[in-house]
Amino acid sequence: MDGLEKHLRDALARKEPPAGFAAKAGAAARRPAGTGWRGWAVQGLAAALVLVVAGGLAYRRHEGEAAKEQVMQAMRITASRLNRIQARVREVRR
Amino acid sequence: MRANQSMVFSLAYHFLHDRDAAEEVAQEAFLALHRNLDRIDSGQHAMFWLRKVTVQRAIDEARRRKRRPSVDLEEMAEPAAGGAAGDVLLDEMLRRMVATLPEAARAVMVLRYQEDLDPAEIAEVLEMPLGTVKSHLHRSLVLLREKLERRGVGEFGWTG
Numbered sequence: 537m538d539g540l541e542k543h544l545r546d547a548l549a550r551k552e553p554p555a556g557f558a559a560k561a562g563a564a565a566r567r568p569a570g571t572g573w574r575g576w577a578v579q580g581l582a583a584a585l586v587l588v589v590a591g592g593l594a595y596r597r598h599e600g601e602a603a604k605e606q607v608m609q610a611m612r613i614t615a616s617r618l619n620r621i622q623a624r625v626r627e628v629r630r
Numbered sequence: 631m632r633a634n635q636s637m638v639f640s641l642a643y644h645f646l647h648d649r650d651a652a653e654e655v656a657q658e659a660f661l662a663l664h665r666n667l668d669r670i671d672s673g674q675h676a677m678f679w680l681r682k683v684t685v686q687r688a689i690d691e692a693r694r695r696k697r698r699p700s701v702d703l704e705e706m707a708e709p710a711a712g713g714a715a716g717d718v719l720l721d722e723m724l725r726r727m728v729a730t731l732p733e734a735a736r737a738v739m740v741l742r743y744q745e746d747l748d749p750a751e752i753a754e755v756l757e758m759p760l761g762t763v764k765s766h767l768h769r770s771l772v773l774l775r776e777k778l779e780r781r782g783v784g785e786f787g788w789t790g
Binding site: 544551 | 720721740
């Protein structure tokens with residue numbers, strides 16, 4: 537072994553992991569699969585998807601309600617005008 | 631277990647030269663071991679398996695991040711004096727130089743000089759032909775020696 541190899545062994549000697557490493561590794565092992573940050577990301581995406589779909593449905597329902605309300609309003613206006621017209625016709629006949 | 635922790639963390643650290651990334655890779659390796667415990671039949675097998683998985687994960691992480699040492703080798707402080715301070719600087723310089731080697735050569739060098747594996751054992755862990763392992767070792771040593779000599783660190787006496 538030459539000088540360079542000796543220095544490489546010193547430079548690449550094993551190092552201790554940061555404090556708390558074992559506890560974190562143990563906690564990660566006890567956590568059910570899919571609950572790491574990737575699991576949270578998947579759950580977050582799923583939640584976002586549900587919100588988008590539910591929002592879309594609610595918007596469509598809202599649009600439907602609004603359209604229905606417009607038709608009812610138009611019908612009320614029409615009925616009110618018809619009533620007024622009928623009243624005037626009755627007056628004219630008298 | 632404690633020896634495995636330092637082995638796994640150090641493999642990742644010497645490959646990535648980044649403590650946070652190394653810790654993450656090491657945790658992933660232990661988690662993978664935990665999930666595959668039924669396939670492990672001995673302590674030696676666990677160690678072999680951990681080495682293999684850690685190097686694979688470190689390579690994946692390096693590719694994902696396209697991480698290279700943030701300090702260019704040409705900008706690094708040179709070891710200016712002998713003694714303990716000079717050794718510390720030379721060690722850091724060597725670690726950075728190893729971290730700039732191509733992935734396969736880097737994996738071979740870390741397994742050789744951190745884990746003290748012989749070329750046949752390295753070939754087994756990396757699933758690489760023995761001749762390729764020897765070639766990586768030879769070329770990496772030549773390259774490191776040239777870089778050190780260019781920086782005035784000839785045969786590891788301090789010339790600066």
